[in-house]
Amino acid sequence: MTRLLYRLSLTSLVCIYLVVLAGSVVRMTGSGMGCPDWPKCFGYYIPPTDIETLTWKSGREFEKGNVIIRDEALYVAEIDFVAGDRFESSNWAPYTKHDYALFNPTHTWIEFINRLVGAFTGLPVLLLFLFSLRRLKKDPIISVIAFAGLLLLGFEAWLGKEVVDGNLIPHQITYHMFGAIALVAVYTYLTVRLKPISLTFKSKRDTRLIWIGIMGFLLLLVQVYLGTSVRETVDAIGKAELLSTPSWIDELGVSFKIHRTFSLIVLGIVGWFGVRVLRTQHISVWPRVLLAIIVLETLVGVGLAYLGMPAILQPLHLLMAIFELGTILLILFTYMKQTTRS
Numbered sequence: 254m255t256r257l258l259y260r261l262s263l264t265s266l267v268c269i270y271l272v273v274l275a276g277s278v279v280r281m282t283g284s285g286m287g288c289p290d291w292p293k294c295f296g297y298y299i300p301p302t303d304i305e306t307l308t309w310k311s312g313r314e315f316e317k318g319n320v321i322i323r324d325e326a327l328y329v330a331e332i333d334f335v336a337g338d339r340f341e342s343s344n345w346a347p348y349t350k351h352d353y354a355l356f357n358p359t360h361t362w363i364e365f366i367n368r369l370v371g372a373f374t375g376l377p378v379l380l381l382f383l384f385s386l387r388r389l390k391k392d393p394i395i396s397v398i399a400f401a402g403l404l405l406l407g408f409e410a411w412l413g414k415e416v417v418d419g420n421l422i423p424h425q426i427t428y429h430m431f432g433a434i435a436l437v438a439v440y441t442y443l444t445v446r447l448k449p450i451s452l453t454f455k456s457k458r459d460t461r462l463i464w465i466g467i468m469g470f471l472l473l474l475v476q477v478y479l480g481t482s483v484r485e486t487v488d489a490i491g492k493a494e495l496l497s498t499p500s501w502i503d504e505l506g507v508s509f510k511i512h513r514t515f516s517l518i519v520l521g522i523v524g525w526f527g528v529r530v531l532r533t534q535h536i537s538v539w540p541r542v543l544l545a546i547i548v549l550e551t552l553v554g555v556g557l558a559y560l561g562m563p564a565i566l567q568p569l570h571l572l573m574a575i576f577e578l579g580t581i582l583l584i585l586f587t588y589m590k591q592t593t594r595s
Contacts, residue, residue, distance in 0.1 A: 259447035261381040266440035268374035275367040277568035287364030291414040296320035445586035458592035469523040
């Protein structure tokens with residue numbers, strides 16, 4: 254049973270990272286409103302591939318909930334009907350949650366795939382909780398945390414709906430992102446806890462090392478939040494078409510300067526943690542992965558600052574930060590599992 258739970262937890266963790274990756278692609282391509290409604294997409298379970306599907310036409314059959322674009326606005330069919338010779342407004346209700354009424358098939362399918370990945374993630378998350386109930390008396394903490402992860406995933410799905418209904422309100426996107434980080438933390442812990450280990454003994458634990466890791470994790474969380482403030486400012490500058498001007502970076506204000514300076518502190522603490530863990534010889538691979546991520550993320554950050562915030566680098570920078578957070582937690586949980594208190 255433990256092995257099954259471990260595999261389900263690992264699968265859930267991998268799926269969460271895939272959701273983060275899919276969300277990054279959505280962000281990079283500007284496909285967040287590719288499906289303007291939720292949970293369907295333009296009122297369909299399988300989204301349209303061309304504008305004809307979203308166009309009113311005489312003699313065409315419409316089902317309740319189908320969406321069309323007419324006069325640069327969205328309309329939703331209120332009943333099942335066959336269109337007559339004229340457009341009958343009584344058959345349609347204006348979509349009032351937002352006024353975004355554009356169709357781009359590429360954006361639509363990128364967002365749809367993002368939703369599919371999120372929906373698929375619910376399967377191992379649910380199975381993990383259900384199977385964990387068989388060990389409720391023996392190890393209740395697994396069931397409690399698995400249930401918390403299931404609730405958190407449901408909250409993330411609801412928040413995703415709110416993000417779409419609000420036409421990508423910046424603060425809601427930030428909350429959505431931190432929900433994903435919380436899910437990474439939950440399933441990283443469960444995966445490490447459930448993973449079988451073949452250690453015949455445990456060595457003494459270095460408490461200072463653990464506190465360095467916790468400090469690095471918390472500082473990185475703050476850095477991610479600061480980065481969201483910079484991102485929102487960049488979006489505003491992009492809408493004002495100022496990114497092509499020589500002085501665009503001055504428009505970022507104090508949030509960018511704090512984010513840039515604070516990165517040096519985070520780099521030092523997290524790097525120090527990675528090196529110290531590597532020297533303990535308890536974990537060999539993941540500290541190296543962590544150090545590699547730090548280097549790559551720093552290079553991406555430099556590229557963002559000096560190459561005019563390329564669209565492809567913005568989600569990559571965030572994706573690497575989330576993976577860095579998850580790697581720190583993986584190292585911490587593994588180290589504490591393999592050691593005993595002094």
